[in-house]
Amino acid sequence: MNQLTGSLYDAIEPERIEQVLPPSRERRRLRAYILLLCVDAALIHLCFALAAFAYEGVWWTERTMLAAQAMLPVFMTIALYNKTYSGTALREWTFAVRQALTALAVSAALINFLAFYTKSNAEFSRGSVTLGLILTAIALVAVRRLATVFVERYWGGATVNQLIIDDGGVPFTLPRATTISAQRYGLDATSRDPFMLDRLGKLLRYQEKVIVSCPRERHAAWSFLLKSAGVNGEIASEPIADLGALGINSYEGANNTTLVVSRGPLGLRSRVAKRLFDLVVAGVALVVLSPLLLFVALRIKLEDGGSILFVQRRLGRGNQFFDMYKFRSMRPGKLDADGAKSTARNDDRVTKIGAFMRRTSIDELPQLLNVLKGEMSIVGPRPHALGSRANDKYFWEVDAQYWARHCLKPGLTGLAQVRGHRGATVQEKDLTDRLQSDLEYVAGWSLRRDLEIVLATVSVLNHDRAY
Known part of the structure; x- marks a missing residue:
């Protein structure tokens, strides 16, 4: 059992591993998504209520609010599937606005289509509903802009954890990513020592994207480790056939091209x-x-x-x-x-x-x-x-x-x-x-x-x- 003494594991203190990388940002994003969902639901109701007051002089009329309540579940369903609530939407306000307005337009069209075929259009106030949609669109744009400003100011613009492992390959940089040295942390892609793999697992625990830069002869070994770790893994560009690559990503900067070699098994x-x-x-x-x-x-x-x-x-x-x-x-x-x-x-x-x-x-x-x-x-x-x-x-x-x-x-x-x-x-x-x-x-x-x-x-x- 000399192979399992743990000497490699003890050589790198777990505390160092915990301190070098930021904690998981996934829960923080989930809280942001839930907050945005609640805010959007409140805004749709508020905007339609304001539209009723502005157009008919009556606050919260039944026929206007019926349209808002019918549209809300449809909007939420479409928004959840078209990435209105996603890490990209938190970082890029133009993307967030485009997806939110698309979800709003499609849901409004569907509700109008349903109302036409059920002959219930008369139950809605066209003027109030149209004004409500306009106010909702303005509110959604404003909230998306504020959300990205908040993320930039208080989260440093980072909504995901990205790790670059430098194992002697071409220089590779990525904004807001953490870079570590494989040598410093005793990471040997060709080793199957369980203590080294445990150490690697701790380093990758909260990472949502891992990019490895290493010499060509170690690409296949790193590709296997990233697949085994169940992370979204990429290798700084090499032949696709050798690594079983799933796709290609390009980043800003010279030589910043990678092959996607692994994705987490579950979304x-x-x-x-x-x-x-x-x-x-x-x-x-x-x-x-x-x-x-x-x-x-x-x-x-x-x-x-x-x-x-x-x-x-x-x-x-x-x-x-x-x-x-x-x-x-x-x-x-x-x-x-x-x-x-x-x-x-x-x-x-x-x-x-x-x-x-x-x-x-x-x-x-x-x-x-x-x-x-x-x-x-x-x-x-x-x-x-x-x-x-x-x-x-x-x-x-x-x-x-x-x-x-x-x-x-x-x-x-x-x-x-x-x-x-x-x-x-x-x-x-x-x-x-x-x-x-x-x-x-x-x-x-x-x-x-x-x-x-x-x-x-x-x-x-x-x-x-x-x-």
């Missing part, structure tokens, strides 16, 4: 949907299962007086380490912190209550806490311990694609598990079967599939390979 809406699903399922499960959890905890304590939980370092999203919780199923003196030895049938390390828990998968339930903390998901590739092996090889030595499974959060259950790929990994095929399922899940994620996997998990909780 913002998908990540929000998956996170909400995780929180709802984990929260409900903890409440419903709390009597069982308390009973199991008491049985573990009464059997040998040892700790209730077993905390083990596992590989998570972006190949970062995290501490995973399980109910302790082995005797206190025989715990396997690195996971070097798979549990076998009739394993003498397993306690009596532990054998029952492992057979029924109850020992995994404390990972609901990992889900609430955001370290895991309800569904995803199962997290592995650093010392896990198949045929006496570390998992990443069996198949280099192993690291690619970590572009999503690890799961409490997964596609591999419901297909029966679980238990000890004695042969290399035991790992490759799971890896194939994990990569299939990553490539074809959907919320519906997550729900199907959760339901299918119920039928495989008690499994002949669970010991």
Whole structure:
């Protein structure tokens, strides 16, 4: 286990990694989007009310406000899909104005079309509605201009985190991006050392775009790492075929051309949907299962007086380490912190209550806490311990694609598990079967599939390979 001593990890203090890069700007943008949504909804109502007062002398007339309330959900739907609420709209006010006015015009046309065919035009005041639309358009333009001024003044014009990794390639600069040296942080693209990958994962954790400038011979290695990290990754220009490039980007300045080699597996809406699903399922499960959890905890304590939980370092999203919780199923003196030895049938390390828990998968339930903390998901590739092996090889030595499974959060259950790929990994095929399922899940994620996997998990909780 000398390969896993952690010396590389300890050489770079985690504090230095946390200090060099700004915190995530994603939550800040989400708050800005929600605020803009609320402001737009209020402005549409206010502008139509003012139009009614100016045109008819009556504040908030029913027939004018009916038009505003009918148009609002249509406007919001179109605006959400045409990027009226996006990072680009926060940075570039001309783009923001164009998208907002487009959403307003299309929604007004749709409502007018509907009113014509339902013969309800007479219920609207044409003068008040027209004036309301004009006032709304002026208000939307003003708000977009103020929003970009605010972003420039208080956010320094940066709405996304962009990182440039200098690994000895051509000079590359980008406004408002952070540049770090690969050498300074011990980043070796050709290494598959898990401690180096954990360090890289921490550096990329809050980055929404990562650009690597490196010599040609390291392009393929960096391309693989960026894909495995699940980030929007680019390589300073090289042949597309060699890197599996997805597109080309050009930036201001000489030689500032990159090839897009990776995109995060899930967009913002998908990540929000998956996170909400995780929180709802984990929260409900903890409440419903709390009597069982308390009973199991008491049985573990009464059997040998040892700790209730077993905390083990596992590989998570972006190949970062995290501490995973399980109910302790082995005797206190025989715990396997690195996971070097798979549990076998009739394993003498397993306690009596532990054998029952492992057979029924109850020992995994404390990972609901990992889900609430955001370290895991309800569904995803199962997290592995650093010392896990198949045929006496570390998992990443069996198949280099192993690291690619970590572009999503690890799961409490997964596609591999419901297909029966679980238990000890004695042969290399035991790992490759799971890896194939994990990569299939990553490539074809959907919320519906997550729900199907959760339901299918119920039928495989008690499994002949669970010991």
